[in-house]
Amino acid sequence: MINTKVTLAGVELKNPVMTASGTFGSGSEYSEFVDLNKLGAVVTKGVANVPWPGNPVPRVTETCGGMLNAIGLQNPGIDVFCERDIPFLKNYDTKIIVNVCGRSVEDYCQVVERLASEPVDMLEINVSCPNVKEGGIAFGQDPKALEAITKEVKKYAAQPVIMKLSPNVTDITVMAKAAEAGGADVISLINTLTGMKIDINRRTFALANKTGGMSGPAVKPVAVRMVYQAAHAVKIPVIGMGGIATAEDAIEFLMAGATAVSVGTANFFNPYATIQIAEGIQAFMEKQKIQDLGEIIGCVE
């Protein structure tokens, strides 16, 4: 019997495949394509204490092997989220991880506190969004600020806390350790790499926000490297993401040291990606006679 289960801070996922925040809504759009019951977890779009309108358009643009986005964390606010999105996800036998965003420590804590009484399994704290002016990435680029916000959030959190790290840093191990020191139960990475594209004929930025976050297969080597480094720097589990499009990609992250993986941009070009990856991991295990995912997590040293 092959065991695809993994455990993150006491939460058992039926398989290591999750959705990456912001690329899967709250699951309803892609539930037309995939059976959410077959996913390890659904990670929702970032939600704040109040509705956020996000950035002006254009918000997305294609790059070689990837894309840039500057959605700017548009979200309906925690109230609508609790009324509409959580009940929808509760219809499925999958774990619910709520991605939380904010402009200030208080914003984050307010959402986290509100979620304490909700039937969600984990919280992912997005301190690494490059597309909003205040908050977001500022916490994710300074180890002291990261440790402090982690500590604050933990005070209000009823569920295990995942701190989501930014790749736009000099040394990811410093950030990973700061999150761990602050009490994070899990870390996830990478969020998007800050990038820019210029339309030379119109002499403007391709995105209204000037810069955007780069994601997709193009960023995978940076993501694998950072997951490897982070996994070797901390004792808490790591969720790996960044460019995962196939089961082979996912296995690469597991071998680098991730306990679970998230699939983001790949949903956009293959709405069946998450399920195909979960099935592909199982097939790989069968072929290579791997009984338990623990055998390959972090196996490449």
Place this chain on the structure above:
Amino acid sequence: MINTKVTLAGVELKNPVMTASGTFGSGSEYSEFVDLNKLGAVVTKGVANVPWPGNPVPRVTETCGGMLNAIGLQNPGIDVFCERDIPFLKNYDTKIIVNVCGRSVEDYCQVVERLASEPVDMLEINVSCPNVKEGGIAFGQDPKALEAITKEVKKYAAQPVIMKLSPNVTDITVMAKAAEAGGADVISLINTLTGMKIDINRRTFALANKTGGMSGPAVKPVAVRMVYQAAHAVKIPVIGMGGIATAEDAIEFLMAGATAVSVGTANFFNPYATIQIAEGIQAFMEKQKIQDLGEIIGCVE
């Protein structure tokens, strides 16, 4: 009359197209494909005070839209370089920029001092190579160390000094300013993004060095963003590079604020890339009735 000339620290290039260090040898291999006389400058492979053997193989691997390399700065040492490579390049009507590497400040200064009496036009100091243990990137990730080494190098340099920056930093503007404060005449960026690839079937790293530097079209959005940020942070000129494969790409960097551009990985899949880019820039100027490149350098704000 269209003017494609640009000036970097008093050195006039006939056009803004240069080769990226390490991707063009010292010019002789690609001189079978392109007329070096038509290039703004040839930037040589990094050279140290003594021969370096570099890293074990595999040293290169493909990634989506790019590649990873961990050559490890193999080079024949400054003596062979001065005897063989400089005389070869002197046969051509192009500027010679020597890329300098080292393990310690003394290493760098020794090479720079030795080059003072050589007929080279500029020096590019590589403090951003992610593929060697000591030196290299260590100087390129700490603003204080960067400023200090810039100052030291400037003491020995007879030619204008270009400091080549690493993209593996939290804030590129801090690094750009540190180089400027240290007395750099020009900055160039980006060097490679540190990445990793794992061969899941063999359960090993794709590169013997484990990590490598990512380059090619995949990294372009990160490069454009950093060039834009750096160009707005300092008064000295900026040489832009990272994924340039076409004239349109080069123009994107010029519009982001670069005064000149370097073409690296593109040579590997198109040995005619440098010349085609130089010609393409000229064609774009003709079509858009641009008299002088100054009209578009930094034109997107």
Place this chain on the structure above:
Amino acid sequence: MSKKTKEICTVVDQECIGTDIYSLWIQTEEIASEAVPGQFVSLYCKDQSKLLPRPISLCQIDREKGRLRLVYRVTGQGTGTEEFSRLQPGDTIPVLGPLGNGFPLGEAKGKKVLLMGGGIGIPPMLQTAKETEADVTAVLGYRDQLFLDKEFQDYGKVYVATEDGSAGTKGNVLDTVREEQLAADVIFACGPKPMLRAIKAYALEHQIPCWISMEERMACGVGACLGCVCQSTEVDDHSHVHNKRVCKDGPVFLSTEVEL
């Protein structure tokens, strides 16, 4: 809401019908059986460096044969649409659809409907013309070269405007409407933003209910990423901000619902 699938479709036929304008018929039982006029599909490139969808409107839906016709413009060298233009019968192309809402044909039933298309906004009006059970007048705006105009004649009166005056009215679709004094109870339109803006103003002025099909850069095409929003006059009920998703809540909106 129509059921969406992503399928590898087979190319039945492809023809160049104007400078850089291609007409592509693809075989896709599933998508064709669900599709309605004004919806679109996402086409995907084979080239793995180009990952995002190319949204293309449905120009014709042949439910019997399970085929879709897409008419699109190649926007430049090295683009995804250039890749599509090289497809030959028998080749395959990945397609996701049908996407979006489509025109509210019920609103036009039995009435005088004006279908206005501008440039590459003309194709979706063809199937709309065919399926609208109404007194159809089509007004088609071109820069210079005409395409598809003859095919509209089966479904109603057809007027043409060209910017260079080489055919029909010299000017835009509204110049034709004024010149020909075309009256309407309902307007359906698709085209470049300036044209839609003018039509919205015209409809307001004449108190004509008007639906317009919008364009925006997309990533998911299914409403999940919030990449493709347009500003809505009211707080929308998905996001609870003033944004509607072109790919899911649109691409067809009541003109007064959205800011242009």
Place this chain on the structure above:
Amino acid sequence: MSKKTKEICTVVDQECIGTDIYSLWIQTEEIASEAVPGQFVSLYCKDQSKLLPRPISLCQIDREKGRLRLVYRVTGQGTGTEEFSRLQPGDTIPVLGPLGNGFPLGEAKGKKVLLMGGGIGIPPMLQTAKETEADVTAVLGYRDQLFLDKEFQDYGKVYVATEDGSAGTKGNVLDTVREEQLAADVIFACGPKPMLRAIKAYALEHQIPCWISMEERMACGVGACLGCVCQSTEVDDHSHVHNKRVCKDGPVFLSTEVEL
């Protein structure tokens, strides 16, 4: 040194000649006219996400018709070689070449030469067999399925070894050499590293000058990037360290020149 060019070549013919083994003829006057046996070309993918060259040895050089034959293995799904395997006559493929040094045919002239090829190292030995003015014996090693073996018969004696014993000697090429007591003045070989290592040892033991063709990951293919080095026993004169470039100083090396 032969003159290198990068050309868009036209596919003349492609055939599958074994499980995952393809034989491709391409039209390329320039490269064919410069090429010698043991050299290789870099093939490039159309897919813009796959940028690096796929080095493939020349299996046959038809200088008269200006054509090259390449025999290659598809290494997996989604690989560049898989892309190549879908090429049809009339399609095009970007090719850079000829690259590398080739076998030193002069060293074999008039002598008894043993050509040893293992697996996908067999193809380059075919043109080498054809052009070596010597008493040629070819020893070809396979896992199981034979390919190209018949074509060697025009140029000399041919022996075969298979790992599973389904044809010829059960074992590897050196097992055949021993079994058949094949003597030689010169050895030319190409194949997997363990085979080359064994041949190098055999040649040393028997004091036979031996040239082997090496493989390494490449980026530029022309000697500029220093990606593809192998360790040399002597300090090399390009780099002044113990490294030689497989793409430029090789791929063919005197077996005693390099560490294996």
